[in-house]
Amino acid sequence: MTARVLERFLPDEDATTLFGEDIAVALRPGDILALKGDLGAGKTTLARSIIRALAGDAELDVPSPTFTLVQSYEARIPVHHFDLYRLADPDELEELGLFEATEEGVALVEWPERVGDRLAGAIRLELHDSGEGRLAVIAGPEEAMLRLERSFAIRDFLNNAGELRAHRAFLLGDASLRAYETVTTRLGARRILMNAPERRDEPLLECGRPYSQVAHLAQSVAASVATANAIRARGFSAYQVYAQDLETGLLLTEHLGETPFLSPEGEPVTERYVEAARLLAALHRDAWPKEMPVNDQLVHELPPYDREALGIEVSLLTDWYMPFMAGRPANDAERAGYMERWNRLFARLEHFEKNLVLRDFHSPNLIWRAEREGFDRLGLIDLQDAVCGPAAYDVASLALDARVTMPEALERAVVEAYCAARAEQGPFDREAFDEAYAICATQRNSKLLGTFVRLEQRDHKPFYIKHLPRIRAYLRRAMSHPVLDELRVFYEEAGFLSGDEA
Template identity: 60%
Template sequence: MAAPQPFLRFLPDEQATDRLGDDLAAALRPGDVVALHGDLGMGKTALARAILRAIAGDPQLEVPSPTFTLVQSYDLRIPVHHFDLYRLSDPEELEELGFGEATAGGVALVEWPERAPDALAGAIHLFLREHDGGREAEIQAPADAAARIARSLAIRGFLDAGGYGGARRTFLLGDASIRAYETVTPGKGERLILMDAPQRHDEPIVRDGLPYSRIARLAQSVTAFVGVANGLREAGFAAPRIYAQDLDAGLLLIEHLGETQFPAADGTPVKARYEAAAGLLAALHDRDWPQSFPVAEGVDHTPPPYDHAALAIETELLVDWYLPHVKGRAASKAELTEFRRLWSSLFDRLDHSEQSLVLRDFHSPNIIWREKKKGLDRLGLIDIQDAVFGPAAYDVAALALDSRITIPPSLEQAVVEAYCAARRKPDFNREAFAEAYAIAAAQRNTKLLGTFVRLARRDGKPGYLRHLPRIRTYLERVLAHPVLADLSAFYRAHRLFGGRHSVSVPIPEKAMVLSAGLGTRMRPLTETVPKPLVPVGGKPLVDWGLDALERAGVAEAVVNIHHLPELMLAHLAGRKRPHVTISDERERLLDSGGGIVKALPLLGAAPFLVLNADTLWIDRSTSNLVRLALAWDPARMDILLLLADPKTATGHTGKVDFTMDADGRLKRAHESADGFIYAGSGILRPQLFEVAPAEPHSLNRYFDRAIAAGRLFGLPLDGHWLTVGTPEAIAPAEAVLRRFGRAP
């Protein structure tokens, strides 16, 4: 495959450099390295400063030159590390500066990259040179990065063509879809919003030759947003004005409706605002809407029907994603058949309910509160592109049972009452509305349970799982309506809400801490102290692991002991959390596999964590043990191992252990130079050990069996991993801990 063509940009002045910094910042992702080439005075530091300020969203951010410190790090939306290699005496010093760690989880900006060319082979290379009284920037990038840079430069061209040349671009958000948004600040005038939403394509086929988005009637392009916005605004609702549009490119420049979010500043619901939003829905549903809305000359948008196929594929997210999440297995054919039968009859009833334009996601994240406006104009409407024609009650349910804010029953009732009181159509039927509201609310919250698990499992966004308890509570509330009696019985029979199987983050209750080894490689230290009690960074090795278990919420740690057991018992006796239970191997040392077999009666029948006492790590953000629990899928996995990237590891002197495919399945690395190190932790099914003897043997036996069955999976660690196997490994480990502020 031919290399992507380089990008050329002329930079006549400092403002042009700043704009290029904006454009590059919008394109960068964690793992990117930008190598800045150029002679002294060519503006490498100025461009790095522009990129940093753009990522920070702060044009005044102080960005000192790293000439003397060699590296400056910035904890921004994306962590950024600014390197200056001019004073580097040897390319091997680059790793001592933390370059591998920087590129694993953030962006590296590198001045004087010629000092370490081999380390920057896959980087984005940017060359600055004098040209025509200014400077020329030439950008060479690998294919993936080149595509992102091309998109960002196309956005700059779109702004220039719309009369907004020189405008500042600042990341606003990327939502749970294919869209991204930026704040655009012109030199004069009001700030605007850039919507970047390329047309959907290349989506996987899921049913009847169609992708999910088409069956669910989701917008395929920005044409839908423009049409719905124009239609709503024409009817007197506060949808964004469109200032510039490129329908083919999927780019819109739209009105900035304001900063004030719909909830109160502390995130709690404001009753008056929810009642005002209910009044808006009443006005929307009292209107007779045209079937199509204008988009451009000769182009209209017709919102699709919210039909049975769309409603059904949304509800089935529950059986596809949520049910396996809480039950540890896929739905059976009988369960799926009954689920579909129950919902089909409910969709038939919805067909006879009042139909109207349905905004579909009418809840707090998509409403802007405009305090100084009046009437309908107080409520700015965003994220409206997926509007459909369907049950009017759906939007009321989305508002009154807000998926992002806990709505108590009293406020839910107030919202419904405000809506009904504001309805003006003579044929509005309160009883029929109540039934449609119950069905629509059940459908929406069923869909959301599946959606949030899918976002966590498939898309790597575990934060969405925190909403699950709220959604289950809403479901239990609405399923009390008589029309949902059969559905309620099905959900309760399958324990789909409530009870111990429905925790939002399913952390194993127990962990096995492997601490019984002799520590022969740590001699002479281990002649008088068991290896788990050797101090590293100001505390014993075993406490690093126990503290990680405590932070993750693990209730009980089973710790095996053998060498100098009295010292271990004395130390562990003072541990409050997690509760420590001893597995005594004083009579015979059983190795890792045998130790687990002996401890099985203490570990119980549920999947458990395993932790080596001589490894530790520094979490970058979320606990890596929590990440393991979120990634655990018993339907596919017997073992899930935490893995370390050699580039972000300290103390490991051997080869890599495993290679991993795109689905996360592991195989032995054998002679491969690329791969991962087993990080000494994982989740295991106790059934693996049911017929195993309590004889000395290694866990590797079970790893190989899981590989043969296609059920050994891995999760790369997010942070820095350390192993302390010899006395000489202590000092480097403590240096890393100090660098991250984890040791005195």
């Protein structure tokens, strides 16, 4: 098989700096980037740009490690800059700790030829003087090359959108395939880049479809565009989409603000949660259309949050959480008894009000904009997985925020604010809402127990496990409603609710 080789032309030093940002976004712990080129070819300039991008500091002092041989920096990913020009013997490489440095970080290595083939598996980047600039030639392991190729495609997308020489910085990766970047234009405006490639190579379930399709998770960024446009059209603060490439899964959108929804100490702020509850009530004032335009040629159909989707989500508890807690998989009888109880609850849920459900309506996806007025103070993000389902679902998502401990008094304040606002709009069946809320809260938190374990065990994202005690506490609250009595007994007997409080 022919090795994958990428080439990028760098006409000047500014282009080399931006190229460093493109590489930095693509790097992952364990990567070794071997930089080759003659003296003055720009290796140190490129390494300096990568380090500054990883550190998020364009003014960071990055001296050449020619005499120290290695210089290390704390950054988004710890980065270690090696210069092997003065290395006397390849065996000294072990003493420098290069391979230990890449266990949790990345290594940038100038003059890798000094150690022969001891950097097998590295990403190899050669800089050549073309007379009119530099030509960068890159080769390396397939997985790393795919990451770099994607990053370079994002640069081309920005250029084609008119954002020439825009600066890029990694913002976050969420619990899905999506990743986000902050883009700063030449004029200093800030944008958000959504990188959401189409879902591929998912394992198939017994039904012959992957989990994401059964759960009605977005298969394309078209859903993000359609939902954001529809919400903006009704006067709420979703992001404006400035440029889109639906085929490759890239969006350039409005940056809604810098202030997180939580306090600077990471605690819930009552005023903000109550206002978000009132916003939900306003979103639910009228029904939403099942069809939402993406552009002049394409329409997105809002999927139903149906029994199949709700059911595959709660199955994560028996598939992932139960083996994690009990040390064994659920048997057929346990799975059948579990789903029988849930199906009876889903049948009840079908009779309650349905409306727009954003699914993850909680603190990570809300931006607080104190300088604005009314609902414009709340910026809405992460809209791509919206469905039509129980109106109570997003209230439960907000009032029992998975990412921060919500005291019972604050949960009640959120619920009461929503219900009061709905009652002001017209007839509102509070008894029906309370039952729907209890079922939705139980469904969501059952799903989250399984999801967080799956993220830790399958996707190697262990920081979600810390939320499990909080989610169990939320489940105990939600299941106090009489409609959950039968399911609660099942959970108690299976030990699903046992554990420390948050």
